[in-house]
Amino acid sequence: MNTTIDQSPPGSLTFRDAVVGDIPAIMALLVDDMLGQSRDVVTDPPDPAYVTALAAIGDNPHDHLIVVERDGAVVGCAQLTMLHGLSRKGMTRGLIEGVRVASSVRSGGVGAALVAHLVEMAREAGCGMVQLTTDKRRERAHAFYERLGFEATHVGMKRMLD
């Protein structure tokens, strides 16, 4: 799905699947984040691990890494993965991960438009629900998602593997 919406704010935005050439811009978004700064490193050319990961996403028809452009520049990204499952009568769910908006355009409606785009993609794919997790420290993000109709119903847990 490659769509352009025109509204003010946030201006004319284009959403499309990420390609290899977007990796530097995506990496810049990852490090332009209070929690991601220590987890990712921008190099030129990018670490091959990023290219491999993007290829794996592209190979999965249920997985989409979306970038949002404004005036030809990537100003945000997010991932949507369709999850099949038996519960709730075989309901498919859309998992939203890694919503990132450039700090220079934050609070301008880009994030809301990006999430709305993912929700519409999930709906078109037959999902009955969208879900996400957000770090407990991202208090502004919690309020942001609540404004978009999300409910904080779950505890998100993780375990690093050696």
Place this chain on the structure above:
Amino acid sequence: MNTTIDQSPPGSLTFRDAVVGDIPAIMALLVDDMLGQSRDVVTDPPDPAYVTALAAIGDNPHDHLIVVERDGAVVGCAQLTMLHGLSRKGMTRGLIEGVRVASSVRSGGVGAALVAHLVEMAREAGCGMVQLTTDKRRERAHAFYERLGFEATHVGMKRMLD
């Protein structure tokens, strides 16, 4: 992966990918749950939606619905989905969903063995992390996962789609 472990408790357990013939047993596990009772309905034959969902899981090489058997009976199930992503240097993560253990054998070590099996599958698939969400109301589950090395770092949010 089809493995049998022998320990006491929980006795000899076999883990394998679910097949269509397991659907009635899995549905029984779904309704044998404080929150799932109102969400799923056991019928014979099962609603085709469950068969379709299991086929979609089977078609995805990154997705596994696992059942655990003891003495030839299915006593638990859980799903593991490998998620590719760019962040954390292209780290693959294992998403654990829908861990269910029959109430008749609960607190006997089956759940811990099941999660340990999924963690090992994730590790073998190259995951650097496993993650899950659990309903805020499942207080015993939170303590269970913390004993297994999970940290409650995130808020899990969802939005139902019309």
